[in-house]
Amino acid sequence: MKKAGLIMIIGPLFLLGLYFFPLWNIMLGAPQYPEPLGMNIHIDGIRDVSEFDLQNIDGLNHYIGMRKLPKPEEMWEFGTFPLVIGGMVTLGVFIGLLGFLNKVSYKWFIGWFVSMSILGVLGMYDFNAWMVDYGTNLDPNAIMKLENPDGTPMSYKPPLFGHAKMLNFDVTSLPAMGAWFMFIGMMLTIVASFIGWKNRTSTEMKKSTKIAAS
Template sequence: MKKLSKSNRILILIAALLIIPAYFTPLWQISLWAPQYPEGLNMKIWIDHLSGNVDQINGVNHYIGMNHIGDEMFPEFTFLIYVIGGLIALGILAFLIGKRWSLYAFFGLMTLFGIGVLVDMYRWGYEYGHTLDPKAAIKVEGMSYQPPLIGYKELLNFIAYSGPDTGSWILIGGVGLLIVAIIRDRFQKPVQAL
């Protein structure tokens, strides 16, 4: 089994350690702008809680019959800290093993995690935007209020934005380092085992 170069092993270690800021920075953000909110309303999604203008967003959304947003809406908050910890541990293990398969396995796990997060965010946004109270004060026939998964979308008189926040950009940078390690591994001469 091909051993990785020292520099590629260091790239794996840095990528694993770059996961740590996920505990201390917001991972996702959803923002809303409207004439009555020109400064915007912003909600940040962290590893275990929500922050930002959540109460104001709930107040606006109440009129169109959307569910109340709260930490309890996200069961992921109860286990995401362990998933992130597991990814860090597996990255460090891949660094210690130092074989080609460990690099590819860690990259595969990080990619699956990213895809899983996007699928979960889409599912949440779909349910949130389509489950409306029929007794809401404002009803627009055939209208749903699903926020965009990534990017901008017009929802009535609001412009909504959804996308990665600081923690996710750092994680994406870590995956980028793994891609660099994979490319370098493809073009490097085999390292002799000691």
Template sequence: MKKASIIMIIGSLLLLGLFKFPLWNIMLGAPQYPDPLGMNIYIDGIKGVSEFDLQNIDGLNHYIGMKTIPKADEMWEFSMFPKVIFGMALLGIIIGILGFLDKVSYKFFLGWFILMSVLGILGMYDFNNWLVDYGGNLDPHAIIKVTNPDGSPMSYKPPLIGFKKLLNFDVTSLPHTGGYLMFVGMSLTLVAFWLGRKTSVKKTT
């Protein structure tokens, strides 16, 4: 159980990488931009991959009526996410320490994983809703108006994950370093649960 508990603690600590590294990345490439424009999404705000990327993206978006990229204080998520991540990391560390001291069952490791998974799904759902609003709620007085073949207004929603063609832009949306650290950390807590269960079974046989 001690080995499982140490892995649980390490997995929880990896979540703290989200305070330094981006959770997600969206890149936009087009023939007129040899160097693609990009934005890194952190748990506490959005930054350009290069110095003027956000400014250039907002300039392009203005022509088709999209909103400007929100500042950190314009979205409640950017004040809530750091608290949630810190709280879950702290909870996981406490559970790991208690497991090391044989004060809690290995089942708490799985409970933490399920809770973190639910919070992650809710976060992805919220992020997708923001993308829908960002790419679909356009200014009707925009300079450029592009419609679908059926005449309906075209949505410029970036993909939640993967690749999408938006006019002459190739848009790619993928997890970044912080997102991968979170995935590895959560996977380690599953490993901790499996090891804890294996140890518990051995003790009872």
């Protein structure tokens, strides 16, 4: 279990990358913007890709009635997510240390992975719900009021993943560096779980062989 425990200690530490790199990236390109506008979604706020990008995005959104992009203090998620990540990193390292000392089995590694996966799914659901509200709850007194062919108000919700055409803008939404750090860290916990399971199975087979031989 020492090797498995060591890998389990290292895996959660990769999540610390979320404190330094963006989790998600959204880019908006149009003919009038040779350099696309972009926003990086961090666990503690939204930041420009290039200087003044958020200011320009807010200026464009004003015409169609969208609210300004939220400040960190305006969304509880930006205060909570860093604490959740910190707690999961600490818990994962602690479980890995116990595994290294043969105090817990590989099942604890799996439990951490499942818990982190659930939190990740909930985080993506919350992020998508925010984008739905942001792109559909528009100011009725906006300068521009555009409708779909069926007469319903047009939605400006960015895609959660991938590409979408919104008016004359091409919008691309993809995981950023922080998300890849998290992915690598979680995959390492799967590796640790597999090695722990393999060691457990090998140990049980050796015990069975000894018993049968005696």
